[in-house]
Amino acid sequence: MIRGIPGGNPIRYGIFGEDVTIVNALCIETRSGAIIVSERTRYWIEKEAPGVYNFEFQTIIDLYYKVIEGFLVHEREESVNTAMSSRGLVHSLEFLQDTR
Numbered sequence: 001m002i003r004g005i006p007g008g009n010p011i012r013y014g015i016f017g018e019d020v021t022i023v024n025a026l027c028i029e030t031r032s033g034a035i036i037v038s039e040r041t042r043y044w045i046e047k048e049a050p051g052v053y054n055f056e057f058q059t060i061i062d063l064y065y066k067v068i069e070g071f072l073v074h075e076r077e078e079s080v081n082t083a084m085s086s087r088g089l090v091h092s093l094e095f096l097q098d099t100r
Helices: 018-028 039-048 086-099
Strands: 002-005 012-015 036-038 053-062 067-075
Touching (some): 018 036, 018 053, 036 039, 039 067
Antiparallel strands (some): 002 012, 036 067
């Protein structure tokens, strides 16, 4: 859900919902510059780019109504697939979000 506050300059928006809660919790649990993903995103990355990334378990997020695991993403050293570099990963995640 997106909510705007009219009449302000600049216009201010608030974003609410489960996805925002998950992302916030994952961001709190990781270090600056790292890429952390949920188990669902990990599944899609492994499906679309098998063997390109290593995933390191980082944390468990307890949202009271469900538990989500968070994983740090590392590019494999032996991977020569430049199309799925860190920049490619971000592009792929945006694509997966758009098709969700």
